[in-house]
Amino acid sequence: MPEKKDFDVSVVALAGGVGGARLAHGLVNLLHPDQLSIVVNTGDDFEHLGLTICPDLDTVAYTLAGLANPGTGWGIEGDTFSCLEAIRRLGGSTWFRLGDRDLATHIVRTNLLRQGRRLTEVTHTLTTQLGIRHALLPMCDTPLSTMVLTDQGEMDFQTYFVREAFQPVVKGFRWEGIEEAKPTQEVMAAINSASLVILCPSNPFVSIDPILNLPGVRQALAKCTVVAVSPILGGKVVKGPAAKMFQELGVEASAANVARHYRGLLSGFVLDEIDTDLIEQVQQSGIAARAMPSLMPRIQERVKVARRVLEFGLELQAERKA
Amino acid sequence: MPEKKDFDVSVVALAGGVGGARLAHGLVNLLHPDQLSIVVNTGDDFEHLGLTICPDLDTVAYTLAGLANPGTGWGIEGDTFSCLEAIRRLGGSTWFRLGDRDLATHIVRTNLLRQGRRLTEVTHTLTTQLGIRHALLPMCDTPLSTMVLTDQGEMDFQTYFVREAFQPVVKGFRWEGIEEAKPTQEVMAAINSASLVILCPSNPFVSIDPILNLPGVRQALAKCTVVAVSPILGGKVVKGPAAKMFQELGVEASAANVARHYRGLLSGFVLDEIDTDLIEQVQQSGIAARAMPSLMPRIQERVKVARRVLEFGLELQAERKA
Numbered sequence: 146m147p148e149k150k151d152f153d154v155s156v157v158a159l160a161g162g163v164g165g166a167r168l169a170h171g172l173v174n175l176l177h178p179d180q181l182s183i184v185v186n187t188g189d190d191f192e193h194l195g196l197t198i199c200p201d202l203d204t205v206a207y208t209l210a211g212l213a214n215p216g217t218g219w220g221i222e223g224d225t226f227s228c229l230e231a232i233r234r235l236g237g238s239t240w241f242r243l244g245d246r247d248l249a250t251h252i253v254r255t256n257l258l259r260q261g262r263r264l265t266e267v268t269h270t271l272t273t274q275l276g277i278r279h280a281l282l283p284m285c286d287t288p289l290s291t292m293v294l295t296d297q298g299e300m301d302f303q304t305y306f307v308r309e310a311f312q313p314v315v316k317g318f319r320w321e322g323i324e325e326a327k328p329t330q331e332v333m334a335a336i337n338s339a340s341l342v343i344l345c346p347s348n349p350f351v352s353i354d355p356i357l358n359l360p361g362v363r364q365a366l367a368k369c370t371v372v373a374v375s376p377i378l379g380g381k382v383v384k385g386p387a388a389k390m391f392q393e394l395g396v397e398a399s400a401a402n403v404a405r406h407y408r409g410l411l412s413g414f415v416l417d418e419i420d421t422d423l424i425e426q427v428q429q430s431g432i433a434a435r436a437m438p439s440l441m442p443r444i445q446e447r448v449k450v451a452r453r454v455l456e457f458g459l460e461l462q463a464e465r466k467a
Numbered sequence: 468m469p470e471k472k473d474f475d476v477s478v479v480a481l482a483g484g485v486g487g488a489r490l491a492h493g494l495v496n497l498l499h500p501d502q503l504s505i506v507v508n509t510g511d512d513f514e515h516l517g518l519t520i521c522p523d524l525d526t527v528a529y530t531l532a533g534l535a536n537p538g539t540g541w542g543i544e545g546d547t548f549s550c551l552e553a554i555r556r557l558g559g560s561t562w563f564r565l566g567d568r569d570l571a572t573h574i575v576r577t578n579l580l581r582q583g584r585r586l587t588e589v590t591h592t593l594t595t596q597l598g599i600r601h602a603l604l605p606m607c608d609t610p611l612s613t614m615v616l617t618d619q620g621e622m623d624f625q626t627y628f629v630r631e632a633f634q635p636v637v638k639g640f641r642w643e644g645i646e647e648a649k650p651t652q653e654v655m656a657a658i659n660s661a662s663l664v665i666l667c668p669s670n671p672f673v674s675i676d677p678i679l680n681l682p683g684v685r686q687a688l689a690k691c692t693v694v695a696v697s698p699i700l701g702g703k704v705v706k707g708p709a710a711k712m713f714q715e716l717g718v719e720a721s722a723a724n725v726a727r728h729y730r731g732l733l734s735g736f737v738l739d740e741i742d743t744d745l746i747e748q749v750q751q752s753g754i755a756a757r758a759m760p761s762l763m764p765r766i767q768e769r770v771k772v773a774r775r776v777l778e779f780g781l782e783l784q785a786e787r788k789a
Contacts, residue, residue: 194574227549235593246549246550248550249550249551249554270557275556
């Protein structure tokens with residue numbers, strides 16, 4: 146927790162799961178809670194066994210609280226699965242791996258939601274209890290489900306991602322509930338008071354786009370310096386289906402194509418040092434580019450990457466003003 | 468599981484928690500599933516952390532499945548409490564001790580109920596998965612809550628029993644929802660096809676009375692031979708507040724007063740050998756009485772007591788016909 150402000154800037158980070166959580170973890174170590182809000186994708190949220198499960202919110206919260214399981218990218222390190230084994234014995238569904246401690250989050254959240262509290266309020270309660278001082282903001286309070294259109298039909302994201310192990314070939318996406326969905330007032334207030342917005346190294350299609358597609362978000366971002374960090378390094382991802390999705394949608398999986406995906410929105414783009422040769426391609430799209438080591442397995446790398454991304458953003462901001 | 472019928476009789480057992488579960492455990496070892504239904508009190512059921520919890524149904528099911536924790540009288544032997552610890556960390560309520568494996572029952576049940584299935588159907592699903600072949604029938608499918616009137620105000624049963632450790636002084640009872648409550652069709656069919664009804668050694672006030680008070684139950688029992696087994700031995704109970712409740716309601720806690728409590732309903736009454744001197748008192752109320760060792764910590768004693776209770780019931784039935 147930085148007591149004095151290392152950076153004089155107000156930041157919003159848009160994040161999905163593991164990659165987003167890791168960069169957010171770096172950012173919370175450099176920015177005061179007044180300076181940083183983390184807006185998290187809720188398109189992956191789903192009801193399972195009657196419980197409301199928010200995988201991206203939980204991955205970010207567990208990572209910031211130092212509870213995340215680094216091996217899996219989901220759940221709590223050292224968690225046990227006694228309840229899930231008993232659910233199996235009772236004939237319940239077990240393809241979604243719910244650990245005993247992880248379950249507590251879903252039980253408490255579902256109970257608070259049923260009492261009529263908004264997901265934003267519930268998330269505040271849970272993260273505060275976990276000792277997190279920075280705001281984790283679900284992108285919206287009402288359900289907005291990412292549906293994946295595949296060669297095996299349409300399925301919700303967790304079914305595609307977990308049950309089907311992202312093996313079906315992706316043909317596109319649909320957002321169930323997008324007509325009624327709107328960003329929360331907390332999200333809009335955070336963006337409106339931010340000067341720098343960071344698109345974390347999360348899946349562009351299913352983590353960042355759901356946030357960007359909410360009515361009013363792109364317009365509000367126009368006044369900010371927006372910097373994206375590539376989730377694709379050397380044509381591959383650290384975790385998840387982003388590279389596979391690019392290929393199946395007929396686009397080469399490369400950091401340069403991530404930058405193109407966000408074209409019109411970005412001031413700057415961060416790619417991994419392994420992709421230094423792509424800087425020129427990105428610049429040709431009218432986006433400033435910077436290469437740096439961007440793998441963030443441990444807190445040291447997370448803080449280092451966060452610091453360099455913030456510095457890059459502030460430089461771009463200064464140029465913009467000049 | 469008896470392959471041939473040891474007893475040629477059709478039986479309904481009315482049961483609450485531990486004592487009822489133990490006698491039921493003996494009965495299932497002597498009677499074929501066609502011959503025995505166990506009707507279980509649901510007056511203790513409550514919503515906790517958004518989960519529907521049915522303590523008596525679970526105690527009976529866990530006991531019959533060989534999973535019960537003999538030390539506590541609730542929950543599953545060897546269960547762990549990782550989820551509950553995590554719930555505590557999240558600021559959730561922890562006075563009701565939910566084990567990780569026990570939780571699976573509540574999660575699966577709550578989910579099936581929310582899908583619109585009746586508690587009777589859900590209980591059938593859960594008990595079948597646990598390998599139980601005899602019918603466990605919740606007394607009703609709709610909520611009927613036992614409210615305890617105490618010197619500290621009115622409270623639901625689990626609050627009185629668990630959170631307040633049954634320390635408040637009991638002044639009476641009220642059944643919330645009794646106006647709309649009715650026994651299920653399965654319960655009425657079981658009673659109507661039974662010739663012998665056993666009131667298990669459960670709390671008369673809060674385990675057996677809620678079943679008896681359902682509209683039509685007492686009338687249906689009139690054609691049966693009804694035998695009760697005393698939950699009070701030597702003025703004390705094995706577990707729970709029955710003896711304390713008798714005293715606080717101004718009645719001496721004794722097996723004879725349990726028999727009087729059920730007066731008009733009983734053909735026979737079983738008391739523990741320690742209370743042999745009370746046989747005459749019971750008989751003076753017009754009820755046949757028999758003393759026997761009635762503690763049932765292990766399966767051997769459970770089967771022995773069940774056998775002697777069945778024999779006693781069949782004798783009374785024969786006398787009735789003669």
